[in-house]
Amino acid sequence: MITWSRNTPFEATDTLQETWTYHEDGHQKSIPVEIFLGKPIDIVSLKKENIEDFASKIDSISQSRKNLYQDTSLEHVMVCPVCSSSTDTATKIIKIYGAQYCRCNYCTHHFVLDRLSQKAIEEFYTSNQTYQSTYADPETLQKRLKDISLPKARWTIERFEHLVGQKPKKILDVGTGSGHFVHACRTLGIEADGLEISQSGVKFCKDIFGIKLIQKDFITEWESLGDYDIITFWGVIEHVPGPVIMLKTAAQLLDKKPSMIVTEVPRWACFGTEVQKLFPTSIIRHLDPLGHIQMFTDSSLATTFLKGGFEPNAAWYFGMDYYELLVQTAHHLGDKNILETMKSYINPIQNALDHSRSVDTIVLAGTSTQAE
Numbered sequence: 001m002i003t004w005s006r007n008t009p010f011e012a013t014d015t016l017q018e019t020w021t022y023h024e025d026g027h028q029k030s031i032p033v034e035i036f037l038g039k040p041i042d043i044v045s046l047k048k049e050n051i052e053d054f055a056s057k058i059d060s061i062s063q064s065r066k067n068l069y070q071d072t073s074l075e076h077v078m079v080c081p082v083c084s085s086s087t088d089t090a091t092k093i094i095k096i097y098g099a100q101y102c103r104c105n106y107c108t109h110h111f112v113l114d115r116l117s118q119k120a121i122e123e124f125y126t127s128n129q130t131y132q133s134t135y136a137d138p139e140t141l142q143k144r145l146k147d148i149s150l151p152k153a154r155w156t157i158e159r160f161e162h163l164v165g166q167k168p169k170k171i172l173d174v175g176t177g178s179g180h181f182v183h184a185c186r187t188l189g190i191e192a193d194g195l196e197i198s199q200s201g202v203k204f205c206k207d208i209f210g211i212k213l214i215q216k217d218f219i220t221e222w223e224s225l226g227d228y229d230i231i232t233f234w235g236v237i238e239h240v241p242g243p244v245i246m247l248k249t250a251a252q253l254l255d256k257k258p259s260m261i262v263t264e265v266p267r268w269a270c271f272g273t274e275v276q277k278l279f280p281t282s283i284i285r286h287l288d289p290l291g292h293i294q295m296f297t298d299s300s301l302a303t304t305f306l307k308g309g310f311e312p313n314a315a316w317y318f319g320m321d322y323y324e325l326l327v328q329t330a331h332h333l334g335d336k337n338i339l340e341t342m343k344s345y346i347n348p349i350q351n352a353l354d355h356s357r358s359v360d361t362i363v364l365a366g367t368s369t370q371a372e
């Protein structure tokens, strides 16, 4: 079995120092990891248009997922996407819209056991406008930049300066969507490019930010990409069948120079997951088996880093767990006012969850184990 343990202070301050230790078959490796807890955001204004049509969103999302997962051409996952051990011994946890989430008992990774073909996934991301529209709405653009993209860009640049001891020269954001993060990096004076396969994301980014994204496949076309010292994956490696291959490819592109990767992924063990387990018929994010075919634990993400050629050096925990509870409550009680009434409580309560790390999101940054 692969297990990770951590040494941590009793008091959960906003930032703290930990040691993470990897254990497998008598081998172990200890790594210092800097921890960041919490990220306040005005989620109600960001999601305003989504609250009003939450019920219709549930209808369309549940129907599309059920249809896709009824398909007889599903591929059975034979080995764990992180540790490659057989899925015969995996534990089935919960079905969402017909998709079976299971747990690998060797490395604790969670994933959808019978998944859509890679072709079906690619077709979805290449053509689906609804998916991009959540991120591409011009009205919420400024708020999204200020509350989400700029803090992420700042965190990334600061981690690099701290770990590598210099400013980054150029950042590549893989699966950049509408390019918010690329724009944020450039706003902060750091050169950045974005890789995106969806037409709507490429068009939005050109129209709104005047930035031309690179429309290439990271895995197969990485050799034609430029010279970068940071590669970021914001909400990307949970969508792909092979998260380790994504990181190995990043390691090849970064080669042996001082460099860093950043990944943001959904976490399995959190308040939001427990809420969604209670309301499995009204899920539109997080345990959405169309996008999130991989659901990480801190262990399985750290293992993904090691197997991909990186060691984890900094982790940032935050989420929308309490918001999820409010949305589900509002929906099931048929009371849209709940969100408006409770909105001033969202940040304080989420902040408490952030500090206990019962959150649906982790950002992990790491440096190459090959670097000279």
Ligand SMILES: [Zn+2]
Pocket: 080, 081, 082, 083, 084, 085, 104, 105, 106, 107, 108, 109
């Ligand atoms: Zn595994």
